[in-house]
Amino acid sequence: TQFVSGLWQIHPFGEGNTRTTAVFTIQYLRSMGFNVENNLFANHSWYFRNALVRANYQNIQKGIKRDSVYLERFFRNLLIGENNELRNRFMVVNAPEDMAISTPTSTPTSSDNPLQIDNENISRLIKAIANNRLSVKEMMASVGLKNRENFMEYSLNPAIKEGFVSMLYPDKPRHPRQKYMLTIKGLAVYNSNNLK
Structure with a gap:
């Protein structure tokens, strides 16, 4: 999360930086032996981009701090098969009451928890x-x-x-x-x- 977030922040790929960061991330993970496909990036491209923003944006005067939890949820789904809900509205800073939906937990229920081992x-x-x-x-x-x-x-x-x-x-x-x-x-x- 920190590596990809930092890479996106320095903007090394010019135009189409987020798209290229996603492709680079897929290739990087594959080079380490992970079987990663483009589906999650394609289906949640807007979430991925906004999660990168939240992981990097900070405004001390307004009390906004960097928060990588949203990007972590994305990568937990990608790498260990969790089923975290990836919704942009969860990332809204100081969301109005009608948008304030309880933030999902980062661990799925035990019935579909990929970290639960019965063997x-x-x-x-x-x-x-x-x-x-x-x-x-x-x-x-x-x-x-x-x-x-x-x-x-x-x-x-x-x-x-x-x-x-x-x-x-x-x-x-x-x-x-x-x-x-x-x-x-x-x-x-x-x-x-x-x-x-």
Whole structure:
């Protein structure tokens, strides 16, 4: 959020800066291994632009401070599949009473919460990896398992499929120095569920 907000603020792309910032952001995230599409940017382009403004605009005399919460909600939807309501009216400064709608919470209800994990094997694996990069052998030792086939079938593969864990070398699954790490979604689960 801070990186994209700061990039947009310095206006490096000239005419069409917001549009180009969106395209750059998509390419940047893809270069880090995220499967990001243009849909959210296209469907909420006005919200994205206004969220960038709110993340950068400040007027001390009028008591208006920078607020990146709206941009954070956008990126939480984009990266970890949350379902925050993205409405421009939530960003109106000093909104009149008839527009004052309670601001949605940044965490969806538990029934559609993408950070809710029902699989105990995945929860244990997320806790084991934490902020580290681990090999299969290191992960198995950390969770106390010895059967590699069972570990792959019931822990690692489901965690990768559900977007909690990714490979360090995704283009070379059998890389001799292959390690595994938490995705942003996995880190969000690790932090929000107090798995530390």
